Amino acid sequence: MINLVRRLLKTSQKKPEKLIDEKEIRYDGRKLNEMRPVKIEVGILGNADGSAYIEQGKNRILAAVYGPREIHPKHQALPDRAALRCRYHMAPFSVQERKSPAPSRREVEISKVMREALEPSVFTEYYPRTAIDLFVEVLQADGGTRCAGITVASLALADAGIPMRDLVSACAAGKVEGRVVLDLSDVEDKSSDGADMPVAYMSSLNAVTLLQMDGMLTPDEFEQTLNMAVEGCKQISQLQKEALKAKYATAKEAVAEKEEEAEEEAKE
Numbered sequence: 074m075i076n077l078v079r080r081l082l083k084t085s086q087k088k089p090e091k092l093i094d095e096k097e098i099r100y101d102g103r104k105l106n107e108m109r110p111v112k113i114e115v116g117i118l119g120n121a122d123g124s125a126y127i128e129q130g131k132n133r134i135l136a137a138v139y140g141p142r143e144i145h146p147k148h149q150a151l152p153d154r155a156a157l158r159c160r161y162h163m164a165p166f167s168v169q170e171r172k173s174p175a176p177s178r179r180e181v182e183i184s185k186v187m188r189e190a191l192e193p194s195v196f197t198e199y200y201p202r203t204a205i206d207l208f209v210e211v212l213q214a215d216g217g218t219r220c221a222g223i224t225v226a227s228l229a230l231a232d233a234g235i236p237m238r239d240l241v242s243a244c245a246a247g248k249v250e251g252r253v254v255l256d257l258s259d260v261e262d263k264s265s266d267g268a269d270m271p272v273a274y275m276s277s278l279n280a281v282t283l284l285q286m287d288g289m290l291t292p293d294e295f296e297q298t299l300n301m302a303v304e305g306c307k308q309i310s311q312l313q314k315e316a317l318k319a320k321y322a323t324a325k326e327a328v329a330e331k332e333e334e335a336e337e338e339a340k341e
């Protein structure tokens with residue numbers, strides 16, 4: 074019975090024959106320049122200095138920040154700035170084929186590019202000889218996790234109260250079946266002769282902090298893809314700001330309630 078359910082599940086997750094139909098609608102109902110639905114929440118972990126959670130399509134990713142704090146081992150201390158240390162990790166249950174919990178080459182690479190994408194946004198020079206530790210845990214993956222990971226990590230840094238020049242927003246664009254599309258899912262990413270371009274961007278500063286590319290694009294397609302990814306980043310940036318404001322509205326309400334309670338107690 075369990076095997077039958079597994080087999081049925083696998084068939085339902087099979088790659089569709091055509092990823093884009095003649096009306097330019099993608100297999101999941103999206104337009105070419107449409108992002109997957111995004112849901113963001115800030116400040117959800119009690120034990121971290123800052124945290125955030127994102128759902129982008131089927132991706133589910135948590136980020137937690139600790140610091141600035143004393144650095145161990147001491148030899149990693151930087152005399153002029155804080156060391157931003159990032160760990161991107163996929164849970165063993167985050168993908169269909171169980172993933173080994175040990176860090177893979179891919180995870181080590183993504184941890185590095187993630188740090189490089191976020192570091193320009195942080196005033197690390199304010200905290201020399203300390204560490205800012207950032208953990209990104211992918212609970213469920215469906216393509217584009219490095220981008221969603223950067224988006225959510227930037228919010229966790231802001232939630233930790235770390236001074237920043239700007240939020241970093243990330244989104245990929247690429248080519249699927251000869252068309253330039255925004256925010257590729259896993260099946261789209263793995264389509265043959267396609268291309269995928271993850272981009273991280275600081276909207277207020279108009280600065281790109283990450284640009285990678287898999288596959289082949291003509292110079293025209295490259296420009297079109299980059300522009301589409303930057304537009305996606307701008308949309309993400311709006312959602313990030315809304316999520317931060319929502320967190321602080323709740324925090325403000327909680328403080329006001331406590332103040333009221335204290336006043337009433339003082340009266341009694």
Ligand code: UDP
Nearest residue numbers: 168169172214215216217218219220259262
């Ligand atoms: N993936 C997987 N097993 C792995 C690593 C990745 O199934 O061990 C899937 C996962 O859905 C991931 C997708 O492959 O999101 C694309 O991975 P890629 O390396 O392109 O990074 P991403 O697009 O997630 O940033």
